[in-house]
Amino acid sequence: MDLADVAHELYALPLAEFTAARNARAKRARSEGQPLLAKQIAKLPKPSTAAWAVNVLARRRREELGQVLDLGASLREAQEGLDPAAMRALGRERSRLLAAVVRDGREAAGELGVKVSDAAAEEMEQTLHAAMADPEAADAVRSGLLVRTLTGSGFEPVDLAGAVAVPGALPEPASPPPAQQRPARGAEPEGTETPRTQRADADAEARARDRAQREAEQREAEESKRREREQAETDLADAEQGLAESEAELAEAQAQADTASARRNEIADELDRLRRRIDELEEDLAAAEREGAHADRARRLASRLAEQGRRAVQRARDRLAQLP
Numbered sequence: 001m002d003l004a005d006v007a008h009e010l011y012a013l014p015l016a017e018f019t020a021a022r023n024a025r026a027k028r029a030r031s032e033g034q035p036l037l038a039k040q041i042a043k044l045p046k047p048s049t050a051a052w053a054v055n056v057l058a059r060r061r062r063e064e065l066g067q068v069l070d071l072g073a074s075l076r077e078a079q080e081g082l083d084p085a086a087m088r089a090l091g092r093e094r095s096r097l098l099a100a101v102v103r104d105g106r107e108a109a110g111e112l113g114v115k116v117s118d119a120a121a122e123e124m125e126q127t128l129h130a131a132m133a134d135p136e137a138a139d140a141v142r143s144g145l146l147v148r149t150l151t152g153s154g155f156e157p158v159d160l161a162g163a164v165a166v167p168g169a170l171p172e173p174a175s176p177p178p179a180q181q182r183p184a185r186g187a188e189p190e191g192t193e194t195p196r197t198q199r200a201d202a203d204a205e206a207r208a209r210d211r212a213q214r215e216a217e218q219r220e221a222e223e224s225k226r227r228e229r230e231q232a233e234t235d236l237a238d239a240e241q242g243l244a245e246s247e248a249e250l251a252e253a254q255a256q257a258d259t260a261s262a263r264r265n266e267i268a269d270e271l272d273r274l275r276r277r278i279d280e281l282e283e284d285l286a287a288a289e290r291e292g293a294h295a296d297r298a299r300r301l302a303s304r305l306a307e308q309g310r311r312a313v314q315r316a317r318d319r320l321a322q323l324p
Contacts, residue, residue, distance in 0.1 A: 003166055004166045006025055006041055007166045009021075010022050010025065010041075010044060011047065011052075011055050011144060011145050015046075015047070015049065015052045015114050016113070016114075018047070022042070022046075026038045026042040045165065049116060049117070050116070050120040050121075050124050050127065050149045051123075051148050052109070052114070052146075053105045053108075053109045053114070054105065054124055055144045055145065055146055057141075058142055058144035060111075061104045061108055064101050064104050065101065067097060067101070068097055068098065068101050068131070068132060069132065069138045072131060073135075074090055075133075076133070078090055094129075098125050098128055105124055106124075126149060126151050127141065130152030130158045131150065131158075133158070134158040136157065136160060137160065145165040145166055147164065148163050
């Protein structure tokens with residue numbers, strides 16, 4: 001199992017379970033003799049709430065998400081073909097579909113016990129909007145591995161730096177065909193005058209692009225600050241989790257040390273008791289030996305006296321036998 005496989009497992013979990021599961025998975029990789037993989041797993045960042053909710057869409061509402069991304073491809077085609085009518089129609093459909101899919105994402109997140117705030121829902125919509133405008137951003141959203149939300153104006157590539165947990169898990173972007181091989185839909189032959197209405201639409205589109213560019217720059221600045229804040233919050237949560245695990249390991253080690261110390265003291269007390277008992281037994285043995293020696297002397301004396309008594313009895317019997 002490689003890093004991408006582990007990441008797909010972790011980013012599919014409920015948000016509250018991510019940090020503990022990541023740390024446990026890194027610990028397991030170390031125990032299995034995979035220190036590099038363990039280090040890579042430990043560095044996987046916890047996703048923001050909005051990014052996690054988009055990942056939920058990629059896994060639990062894949063069909064609805066596909067409709068959004070397919071509509072984005074159609075919009076890009078209409079823009080490349082300078083088809084204002086199609087762009088207006090698709091733009092209206094985009095607003096309706098984005099709102100519906102964001103509602104689906106909030107509902108799916110709620111099924112997993114996470115309430116997505118209105119602010120996070122806006123970030124979800126910005127991310128989907130960016131994915132509609134940029135094929136590479138669409139691949140990032142489809143991956144289900146987002147760690148932060150995306151923003152994009154539609155005129156510049158979406159910044160994906162640090163947005164995907166395992167960038168190598170995304171497909172390589174396809175190179176667009178040369179411009180001369182991609183004639184714009186509805187383009188007039190060279191030398192044909194553009195109608196006035198088409199020029200007006202082009203001017204309106206240009207103004208809209210400028211306005212969108214300014215709004216995108218403002219959103220990007222706000223997004224950058226938000227990402228920094230979320231990263232700091234994630235780092236704090238990870239540090240607190242690491243501290244909690246370290247303190248738990250310390251408590252376990254202290255309990256083991258206390259148990260070993262109590263056992264050592266118990267054995268030492270038992271040894272002291274046995275030593276005192278040995279001293280007592282040695283004293284008893286010495287006393288018994290003294291008593292034995294005394295008894296032995298008394299036995300020898302009694303034996304001599306008994307022998308003397310036997311001889312006296314025999315002499316008396318002899319004298320008695322000699323009398324008439």
